[in-house]
Amino acid sequence: MxxxxxxxxxxxxxxxxxxxxxxxxxxxxxxxxxxxxxxxxxxxxxxxxxxxxxxxxxxxxxxxxxxxxxxxxxxxxxxxxxxxxxxxxxxxxxxxxxxxxxxxxQTLLVPHAKEVLEHCSKKYELHLITNGFENTQWMKLQYSGIASYFKEIITSEKSNCLKPHTDIFDYALKATGGTINDSIMIGDALEIDIKGAYNAGWDQVYYNPARIEHDHNPTHEVESLQELLEIF
Known part of the structure; x- marks a missing residue:
């Protein structure tokens, strides 16, 4: 799949x-x-x-x-x-x-983040979609040592739109050459990342370490980033 x-x-x-x-x-x-x-x-x-x-x-x-x-x-x-x-x-x-x-x-990453990026980068093109500010997000990536894993960094400043609005997901497809069918969003914010991607027609992976109860039905849901190794 x-x-x-x-x-x-x-x-x-x-x-x-x-x-x-x-x-x-x-x-x-x-x-x-x-x-x-x-x-x-x-x-x-x-x-x-x-x-x-x-x-x-x-x-x-x-x-x-x-x-x-x-x-x-x-x-x-x-x-x-x-x-x-x-x-x-x-x-x-x-x-x-x-x-x-x-x-x-600061350089602290979520557990297994680097392991997952290393694994996935061998088979897929990796990108970011973030509501954070352009310069700030670039600094985070560089200081934490993960900037090299990403081909495109889509920020709210660059795209002039914010998640969960579908415009930023449409912008991301144009920037990367991706399509709705060959792209998937991975994020921790149900209302912002997951429902935003869903409304744009994308598949989604909901990273839910706190096991927050919800009534959404994401394509995948994981409690640990390590579980992404089984999906991808």
Whole structure:
């Protein structure tokens, strides 16, 4: 069945590049460097949870077109600080700049990511479709040592559209020479990667390590990336 595929399209954050762990390492560094504990921002775990809450919420608004990229980047810190009763816009911008500079240099990958890419690259053309920002995503790929596996990197900036909109999947086919029948999307976000690909007519692999219950019927579903070795 899988021999029909020629093009494997991966999501990056949370699917190959371990966003949660890399972000936590970065935020802990900033927490200590900016002495946030001395400003009664404690404990770090609470700071982390609040940041993640605002980051997820603002990304949802960004994907829906309600806010711009730059607003997302600094407001996630501003709103986090406000939750600790600190109304410091300058500090929010400083933290945002430092975070964006350090985050993409982190190198932690999801378990088995490199093994899977090495295996699949021998039989298929590998590409990325990511809503992340162009320069940031390229840095992640280069620092983590996986850039060479991918022929095309489709970002929301380059394509001028975002998953789950079908336009970005159509753009990806034109950029790679792929077709609906010989392409498959692999990602961790049900609403964004999987339903987006489904609506564009593509097959999908839902990477679901948390075993989230859902009512969708993806082409394949895996709990570990290692299971992709059995599919491809």
């Amino acid at each position: 899988t021999q029909q595929y020629k093009h494997l399209f991966f999501d990056l954050d949370h699917t190959l590049w371990d966003f949660d762990k890399n972000s936590e390492v970065t935020l802990l560094h900033l927490y200590n460097e900016y002495k946030l504990e001395e400003r009664n921002i404690a404990p770090f775990t609470e700071f982390l949870d609040i940041f993640n809450y605002h980051n997820d919420r603002l990304w949802t608004r960004f994907r829906s077109g309600y806010i711009k990229r730059d607003e997302l980047r600094w407001k996630r810190f501003w709103l986090t600080l406000l939750d600790f009763k600190i109304g410091d816009t300058a500090l929010a911008h400083e933290l945002s700049s430092a975070y964006l500079e350090m985050l993409p240099t």
